[in-house]
Amino acid sequence: MVRNLLMNILLSFIWVALTGSLYYSNFVFGFLAGFFILWVMNRNETDQRYFTKAPKTIGFIFYFLYEMIMANIQVAYDLITPKYFFKPGIVRYPMEARSDIEINLLSTIISLTPGTLIMDISEDKKSLYIHVMYLKDKDTFIAQIRNGFEKRLLEIMR
Structure with a gap:
């Protein structure tokens, strides 16, 4: 669970770095996009907490x-x-x-x-x-x- 949270935060920072705009809304969008990406990648794992x-x-x-x-x-x-x-x-x-x-x-x-x-x-x-x-x-x-x-x-x- 903590691993997924840290990966999600890392994906958010990567999104902010790639877009080049350090705004709160951009970070939230990156967090939501990272959450969706992690959810798609981990659908078959047993730990879905x-x-x-x-x-x-x-x-x-x-x-x-x-x-x-x-x-x-x-x-x-x-x-x-x-x-x-x-x-x-x-x-x-x-x-x-x-x-x-x-x-x-x-x-x-x-x-x-x-x-x-x-x-x-x-x-x-x-x-x-x-x-x-x-x-x-x-x-x-x-x-x-x-x-x-x-x-x-x-x-x-x-």
Whole structure:
């Protein structure tokens, strides 16, 4: 998997060198072209993890950026309006993540989103305690985290 990633980056740099234009869009195009070339060359190999996890990772990054932008807009709107819309609360979130790296990444991603903060992890490492700034419905919030961040993160990690 790492070999394919490094080969893909190398093909991107070769594309940039051959075209002679050092632009971000040109590098991304070279990366996508290299991904396609590697996929065609390695179709018959048994290890196809790179070709399934790379698109999921990119999708996760875009999902995280979208959620972060929407949370920033919500917090900024609440700050500039005279009426406050926040309803703070603490939620016990039962996790499906089990390893330390999965728990660490999940808690970091949740904390990076404005309006949420990880307060504690339970002793048995099965629950997170999250302070939420805009808690309308506890079950809806838990479903959003489970079907959003945690599901996408575990698809990449496992």
